[in-house]
Amino acid sequence: xxxxxxxxxxxMVRDRLSLFWGIVFPLIFxxxxxxxxxxxxxxxxxxxxxxxxxxxxxxxxxAMASNELFKVEEAGNAAQALRDLRNGDYGLVVMLxxxxxxxxxxxxxxxxxxxxxQVNQMALAAxxxxxxxxxxxxxxxxxxVAVEAQPIKARDVGFMDFLVPGILGMAVMQYGILGMATxxxxxxxxxxxxxxxxxxxxxxxxxIAQMAAYMLMALIQSGIILGAGTAVGAExxxxxxxxxxxxxxxxxxxxxxxxxxxxxCKTTAAAAGMGNAVTMPMMFLSGVxxxxxxxxxxxxKVMEFSPLALLLDSLRSILLERNPVSTVWDEVALLALWAMxxxxxxxxxxxxx
Amino acid sequence: MExxxxxxxxxxxxxxxxxxxxxxxxxxxxxxxxxxxxxxxxKTTTLEIIEGLRAPDAxxxxxxxxxxxxxxxxxxxxxxxxxxxxxxxxxxxxxxxxDLLGKFYRRRLAPKVLxxxxxxxxxxxxxxxxxxxxxxxxxxxxxxxxNDPELLxxxxxxxxxxPQARRSLWEIVRRMRQEGRTVVITTHYMEEAQALxxxxxxxxxGRIVALDSPQRLIDSLEAPFRILFKVWPPVPLxxxxxxxxATAKGGDGSYEVMVSDVASVLPVLLSRLKEAGAQIQNLxxxxxxxxxxxxxxxxxxxxx
Numbered sequence: 001x002x003x004x005x006x007x008x009x010x011x012m013v014r015d016r017l018s019l020f021w022g023i024v025f026p027l028i029f030x031x032x033x034x035x036x037x038x039x040x041x042x043x044x045x046x047x048x049x050x051x052x053x054x055x056x057x058x059x060x061x062x063a064m065a066s067n068e069l070f071k072v073e074e075a076g077n078a079a080q081a082l083r084d085l086r087n088g089d090y091g092l093v094v095m096l097x098x099x100x101x102x103x104x105x106x107x108x109x110x111x112x113x114x115x116x117x118q119v120n121q122m123a124l125a126a127x128x129x130x131x132x133x134x135x136x137x138x139x140x141x142x143x144x145v146a147v148e149a150q151p152i153k154a155r156d157v158g159f160m161d162f163l164v165p166g167i168l169g170m171a172v173m174q175y176g177i178l179g180m181a182t183x184x185x186x187x188x189x190x191x192x193x194x195x196x197x198x199x200x201x202x203x204x205x206x207x208i209a210q211m212a213a214y215m216l217m218a219l220i221q222s223g224i225i226l227g228a229g230t231a232v233g234a235e236x237x238x239x240x241x242x243x244x245x246x247x248x249x250x251x252x253x254x255x256x257x258x259x260x261x262x263x264x265c266k267t268t269a270a271a272a273g274m275g276n277a278v279t280m281p282m283m284f285l286s287g288v289x290x291x292x293x294x295x296x297x298x299x300x301k302v303m304e305f306s307p308l309a310l311l312l313d314s315l316r317s318i319l320l321e322r323n324p325v326s327t328v329w330d331e332v333a334l335l336a337l338w339a340m341x342x343x344x345x346x347x348x349x350x351x352x353x
Numbered sequence: 354m355e356x357x358x359x360x361x362x363x364x365x366x367x368x369x370x371x372x373x374x375x376x377x378x379x380x381x382x383x384x385x386x387x388x389x390x391x392x393x394x395x396k397t398t399t400l401e402i403i404e405g406l407r408a409p410d411a412x413x414x415x416x417x418x419x420x421x422x423x424x425x426x427x428x429x430x431x432x433x434x435x436x437x438x439x440x441x442x443x444x445x446x447x448x449x450x451x452d453l454l455g456k457f458y459r460r461r462l463a464p465k466v467l468x469x470x471x472x473x474x475x476x477x478x479x480x481x482x483x484x485x486x487x488x489x490x491x492x493x494x495x496x497x498x499x500n501d502p503e504l505l506x507x508x509x510x511x512x513x514x515x516p517q518a519r520r521s522l523w524e525i526v527r528r529m530r531q532e533g534r535t536v537v538i539t540t541h542y543m544e545e546a547q548a549l550x551x552x553x554x555x556x557x558x559g560r561i562v563a564l565d566s567p568q569r570l571i572d573s574l575e576a577p578f579r580i581l582f583k584v585w586p587p588v589p590l591x592x593x594x595x596x597x598x599a600t601a602k603g604g605d606g607s608y609e610v611m612v613s614d615v616a617s618v619l620p621v622l623l624s625r626l627k628e629a630g631a632q633i634q635n636l637x638x639x640x641x642x643x644x645x646x647x648x649x650x651x652x653x654x655x656x657x
Binding site: 003004007010011014015190191192194195196197198199200201 | 404406426429430432434436438439440441442443444445449452453454456457458459496500
């Protein structure tokens with residue numbers, strides 16, 4: 001049994017292509033995402049069409065320019081500014097009417113392009129807030145209540161802290177499901193499983209050895225991804241080692257699913273396709289890159305129970321929210337249920353020919 | 354003589370297709386037993402039922418005195434199996450594959466010894482996928498010997514090989530026999546069965562149509578000799594109608610005659626050719642082959 005697992009590991013380590021997908025590919029994800037500074041909101045280019053040209057608007061323009069969210073440019077021609085907005089050169093065009101600052105209740109118009117989805121919500125909200133604050137200041141009114149943002153956690157949580165557990169779960173899932181499915185179909189196609197069946201060793205023992213090899217690889221994957229994550233700015237809590245048993249538990253589910261996928265596929269190409277059909281939706285709908293609550297409510301509720309979502313939940317609870325492991329027993333219990341169900345499924349779906 | 358494989362009334366159907374339609378035979382210790390037949394005759398299915406890889410619909414199989422599938426595990430310790438068209442792990446060397454397979458058994462031979470047996474010592478550190486077709490088949494044979502089995506099953510070990518590679522494999526099989534192993538081999542090459550086997554079961558459409566030593570099978574033919582000759586000018590086929598001639602075919606100067614008694618036919622044939630003024634360019638007398646046996650039994654050619 002041990003000899004089998006060792007042989008399986010040898011094969012996996014020598015199989016450069018699958019090693020690439022298992023380890024290098026997730027690292028590329030970590031690397032690419034670390035290039036974006038996702039923790040700082042993007043700057044919005046604002047064209048200011050100032051019809052008043054008064055000391056008041058001068059003051060307003062300066063205040064706006066000093067706001068780090070806005071990059072202010074003065075535009076002389078309103079029509080030209082709107083054309084530029086349409087072309088995407090500006091995020092916002094703000095038009096100040098001639099009587100602004102002279103009488104109360106004047107409306108400045110902010111134009112935005114509906115095609116520029118990313119910018120709108122945030123930019124408009126920021127613009128409103130800016131005008132509110134500017135009004136108060138200009139009217140010399142002390143706000144009755146001020147809000148000061150006070151983070152609850154004592155430390156800065158960056159996007160990498162959110163992403164690294166996501167990538168880790170994604171990598172273990174993909175390697176588990178896709179790897180297991182393709183390798184089993186390959187061995188079936190080459191009649192290696194049949195050949196093993198002619199020996200005193202049961203084929204099931206071989207599959208279990210293969211699973212053990214994948215689980216060892218999952219530990220290595222986890223270690224490497226955590227290492228890469230810290231290298232690009234994620235911070236690990238002292239009890240981060242819980243990631244390893246959690247990844248193993250998740251891997252049991254994924255490997256079992258891989259065996260089930262192998263059952264219905266005749267060729268390795270079909271297994272890769274079918275494997276992707278399982279892993280892709282799970283990857284996008286289980287919160288690898290975005291939190292689940294951004295999904296439609298019902299879908300989000302359902303996907304909360306996907307094995308990947310449960311794994312990510314427990315990983316983030318420990319890595320991101322810095323909770324003790326005792327807070328993730330619910331997820332662990334559900335994952336264990338998954339593991340049991342999938343193991344039964346896998347045992348029933350193992351096919352030698 | 355000890356029976357090492359006993360097959361009794363074995364049947365296997367897939368839906369309405371009858372793969373094996375009731376076969377009975379025994380294999381004796383120390384012999385090379387051939388199952389000869391065209392593709393689709395049921396050879397592989399029969400073999401896989403004996404090996405315990407498929408369950409028969411009816412019938413009984415005993416291997417090394419133990420019933421299948423009850424004692425399958427123990428049987429597998431003592432038999433060697435080479436599957437038809439089976440590959441090995443892509444990323445392991447020959448020595449590593451043999452080492453791994455050996456660990457599945459109580460009794461095992463060292464990879465070095467095995468590779469020597471099949472003449473692949475030099476390639477111990479190569480990957481299986483880098484071997485030629487003939488080398489792969491020889492390796493596959495080595496892999497079936499890891500547990501030093503007393504009984505060996507080879508399923509079409511020479512299919513797709515060139516004549517030289519085939520002969521080198523035959524040599525290995527003969528050596529297996531000399532070492533006292535019993536070998537059960539399937540093939541659709543009649544010359545292979547003739548060259549290797551002590552006894553041959555000829556299969557067609559899931560049934561055994563004849564079972565004996567190759568020589569006895571040929572001797573049992575009505576006309577166990579073949580006379581081949583070329584003459585010029587051509588003679589009419591009717592001229593070859595001599596008492597002990599069973600069949601005569603050909604034309605245009607080339608003829609093939611199956612005869613039961615060479616001594617009585619040949620003088621008559623020669624004198625008739627001389628009378629007709631036909632010059633003999635080539636004349637051969639051969640023994641009939643298993644091919645002729647198959648044709649006589651089934652009315653079909655064996656070749657694909």
